[in-house]
Amino acid sequence: MDITGLTIRELSDRLKQGELSSTGLTEAYLKRIEEVDGKIHAYITVSREEALEQASEADRRIKEGKDVTALTGIPIALKDIFCTRGLRTTCASRILEDFTPPYDATVVKRLKDAGAVILGKLNMDEFAMGSSNENSAFFKTLNPWDTGCVPGGSSGGSAAAVAASECAASVGTDTGGSIRQPASCCGVVGLKPTYGRVSRLGMVAFASSLDQAGPLTRCVEDAAIVLNVIAGHDPGDATSIDAPVPDYTDGIGQGIKGMKIGIPGEYFVEGLDGEVDAAVRQAMEVLKDAGAETVDISLPHTEYAISVYYLVATAEASSNLARYDGVKYGLRVDEGRGLLEMYKLTRDRGFGPEVKRRIMLGTYSLSAGYYDAYYRKASQVRTLIKRDFEEAFKVCDLILTPTSPTAAFRLGERMEDPLTMYLSDIFTISCNLAGIPGISLPCGFTSGGLPIGLQLLSRPLEEQTLLRAAYTYEQSTDWHKRRPDV
């Protein structure tokens, strides 16, 4: 049997029973990466030596029976947006190509403290801007189910690596759908927690009021296991929530009898692919059979979500990315013609076309004279979108939608037209604007053999409800057990 395809729970049990060592497991993953990553291109950096050291330390911990968690000895990988001490962190950008952080992001620190083994850093759209990984400055990650298709984005490397068994789990980030949409495209589970549930310290900032880190895993229980480790208050992140962290695996199997699931009319409209629509409706039946009740709801401001997002996110990005000036971080292009010229050359060569487009859009909408018409207006509509959810959650416990209007699309298909690309996130963006948690899980396949994702949303800090419903669905189906033949 191939151990690289097992779940965290299965691996952790074998490690604890001594049937497997973390060193052996880590070697198996490193071998798997060597064998398949030439086809998938999920990794930007493989940290072989460090991983093997961490594995032997984990083996020692397990042998002594000291501080053993469900992640001790488990090989995972990280989107290349998390600062890792002594390990290059590029954000898939030329401007950070040679940047080696002097510290670990809080997420990374928590994973290391739990004894996880870090296999390396995964490809993404540059600065997390994109839905296909095609905006990486280095190379394109391919979808393990069909290498002519994109893996989704921006955490495309993170989703593809899990799908192709190149790690047991990964951690990505989601600003407008970047965990859930690639999870959907690659047939894995992706969870975006409540805004502030997981610390943003050491996570390269894109849009600070939206960014949130979360797990990409093979099954729902694994997502709960990873969330247990990465969630929690961090005084180093002013927006981090100071609320107790429950054990997210607790009660996961309690079922969903009597739970009310809202179906928003605005999400089942023209533009939604027929096969996706059918799979998601089938999933509603599965949840009803498990004892849930569905109710029709309305999220009336949904139509403004994309516009609001592309004003708020670009405005925040233009401010956040001002720090890359050739002085403090990464690339510097200095041809001796003065400071201003140095800034210009550095940013011109360091950023790719999509990043430049976002900086320009954001700078424009924040500029004097336009601020009220664009940024302020967008912030006001954002509040209305948030209220839509508050109203909806008065009559339901969860909201069910497709994750994305289509399955994975073909490479190159949406690159010519940024607007079509932006529409890939039409069902995931509102959740970020409202700050609520959301999960994507596999709910079927297209006739072409591509995975389809189901999205569930809940009230803030109710990740447990989300996980319970997702787990119940997963127990009644076996979509998550299918693996691509890489």
Ligand code: GLN
């Ligand atoms: N695709 C969206 C964008 O390009 C979302 C990206 C994200 O969630 N990081 O902005």
